[in-house]
Amino acid sequence: MKQHTPKHTPAKAVDLFCGAGGFSLAARNLGIEVVAALENNHYAAATYRHNFIEGSRRPPLLFEGDILAISPEAFMQAANLTPGGVDIIMGGPPCQGFSTHRIKGAGIDDPRNTLLLRYFEYVQAIRPRYFLVENVPGLLWPRHEEYLQRFYKLATEAGYHVSPPQVLNARDYGVPQNRKRVFILGTAGGHTLPDWPPRPTHFAPESSQVRAEGLPAWCTAAQVFATELANDDPNAIHLNHRPEMVEVFRSTPLNGGSRQQSCRVLPCHRNHNGHKDVYGRINPDAPGPTMTTACTNPSKGRFLHPTQHHGITVRHAARFQTFPETFTFKGGIMAASAQVGNAVPIDLGMAVIRPLLSALPACIARQSQ
16 A cells, blocks of 8 residues: 655744845745745835746745734634634834934834834734744844834744844855844744844955865955846946046045045035045955845945946846846836845855754744643
8 A cells, every 4th residue: 555645744934024035935945834924015026926926836924014904813814714723923113213323212113113013913913933033133223222122022922933143144144245144933832942043154365264174254245246248138237427527436446445535625625524434345265245225326335346447237136146047127226135135145144043953843843731
């Protein structure tokens, strides 16, 4: 008699504040089924729909709208979810309220900060085995301590063990970018996760791990520019700069030159040490700069092409975030740049989700006892 083999049921996830879908793609690459997602930005939702829903056999249900206006109960009913029926909720509440670029008291009472608490209202209703929050390091600033404490209090009272905030740098996980982000992990049943946070996989070139142990060094920006852009790639676009700015770019030394070395050094620049990276070229021999929501604009940071006289393209920015070439961003260069800058790098997303997936069978066993 032929023995019946039980059909494998993939882990299920919900992606809140999904944006273009960095977390969703990381989860999908690990074999996780994303059953529902929510995003308020129209262009980001269009990108998510194009890459995850159109032509998919089992697409996630995408809610396009304000999470404050969509109740967790309505979300669950539409997505056919029951409490405990999802393994992972992941998401990064919009981080502008927590941004380290906001000075003095800015951001303390930013209404976007309350979205972190709204995120947990969804967790409390859906009851996933794990929840994962991603945000900027500014979340840990004293000015936002009240929101973070309330979040931890709610999670603990709901029976979750919540890890201390972990600041991880994407370059330590194979991403060719110097990008620090905060991750908070909650585990149902009050249990800790033994392999959290994930161990780094890449190290500084001069470190003992690289020299003595033979482990891989940080990936550099060179790999982003090693492959030519496809002619039919809608995201192989860069800003059109004024002729006088192009001349400034021409005078900026290749492969890492700064604006101080260009032909355009304003008097205020001579006596001002801030914003040194503005109009600077990316250094191909090191991990790239943090991709921001203005990552294709050289006036906003070190986003000038290493050897060409213009800013990087959306595709280059997406490569820094380890998106595949087949992933298309919708909405034009400015909207696409914002989506790329807000996204979780795919390889980093996989690194933080993988320990959850490994521990999932034990978590399910504990809950069934």
